[in-house]
Amino acid sequence: MILNEADTRAKLIDPKIHNIGWTEDLIRRETTAGTIEIINGRPKRKNGRTDYLLCLPSNDNETPLAIAILEAKKEDEHATLGLGQAKEYAKRLHVPFVFSTNGHLFVAYDEFLGKTTEESLLESFPSPEKLRKLYEKGKGLSLKKEPSRALFMPYQGGQSERRYYQDAAIRAALEKIASQKQGWNRVLLSLATGSGKTRIAVQLLHKLEKSGQLKRALFVCDTIA
Numbered sequence: 430m431i432l433n434e435a436d437t438r439a440k441l442i443d444p445k446i447h448n449i450g451w452t453e454d455l456i457r458r459e460t461t462a463g464t465i466e467i468i469n470g471r472p473k474r475k476n477g478r479t480d481y482l483l484c485l486p487s488n489d490n491e492t493p494l495a496i497a498i499l500e501a502k503k504e505d506e507h508a509t510l511g512l513g514q515a516k517e518y519a520k521r522l523h524v525p526f527v528f529s530t531n532g533h534l535f536v537a538y539d540e541f542l543g544k545t546t547e548e549s550l551l552e553s554f555p556s557p558e559k560l561r562k563l564y565e566k567g568k569g570l571s572l573k574k575e576p577s578r579a580l581f582m583p584y585q586g587g588q589s590e591r592r593y594y595q596d597a598a599i600r601a602a603l604e605k606i607a608s609q610k611q612g613w614n615r616v617l618l619s620l621a622t623g624s625g626k627t628r629i630a631v632q633l634l635h636k637l638e639k640s641g642q643l644k645r646a647l648f649v650c651d652t653i654a
Contacts, residue, residue, distance in 0.1 A: 431503065431504060432504045432532070434501055434503050437501055437504045437531065437532040438501045441504060441532030441533065442481075445532075445551045446554055449552075449555075449556050450558070451483060451554075451556075454493065455493055455557060456483060457481075457495070459478045460478060460482040460593065479500070480499060480511075481498070481499035481500075481501070482498060482522065483496060483498070483526075484496060485560070485561050490583070491581040491582065493581075494581060495522060496524055496561075496564055497519075497525075497526035497560060498518050498519045498522065498528065499515070499528040500518075500530070501530060501532070502529065502531045503531065504531050508529055508530050508531045508534040508535050508536050509529060509536050510529065511530075512536055512538060512545065515529055519540070522596075523598075525540040526540070526560060526564075528554070530554075532551065533550070534548040534551060535548070535550075535551050535554055537549075539563070539567075541563070568604055569608045570604065574607075575640070575642070576606065576642065579603045579636040579639070580636075591628070591632060594624065595625050595629050595632070599629055599633055601618075602616045627650075630648065634646050
């Protein structure tokens with residue numbers, strides 16, 4: 430009997446990625462990745478949920494770092510079928526690695542290289558340690574060094590205190606701050622009205638302070654608007 434998508438996840442994908450090291454504490458399931466598109470001058474909401482948001486492990490009392498999207502399809506569908514959809518989710522969630530699988534084979538897209546791999550057995554899926562090394566190389570940082578600690582700091586009030594795009598913006602800013610590349614001494618976030626600019630700024634400062642990188646900050650805003 431051919432497995433549907435839910436059974437493919439439970440009976441084929443979960444056991445295999447668990448064996449590789451992607452334990453449940455490193456997986457966020459059914460993560461919202463919707464968006465708003467402007468069509469003929471009118472906003473239209475596009476829903477979207479990722480099957481798996483894979484995260485790198487963290488120390489005690491810290492938060493795992495989102496790094497990859499894994500999209501699941503039924504076992505009788507091509508492993509490549511979910512790649513395009515997963516790429517869109519990856520852009521919205523700000524993660525560099527994209528995978529699609531039918532429980533038997535998988536394909537991968539690496540944003541740093543701009544390349545898609547050939548189909549491979551799911552048993553050869555990259556481990557958390559391998560993706561960590563690729564992530565560090567691509568971002569030009571080391572997650573074991575002090576400038577990267579803020580990436581793992583919990584949000585003030587917990588994970589529910591931010592929306593997915595706010596989390597993406599905060600991680601993008603903290604990656605730039607932690608980067609070892611030359612010239613990353615300024616970060617600019619361009620955010621729409623109502624997207625939570627104040628909340629993003631406060632959580633950024635909170636994470637930097639908790640990681641020991643912030644002593645004083647100047648917060649400037651328009652008192653009229």
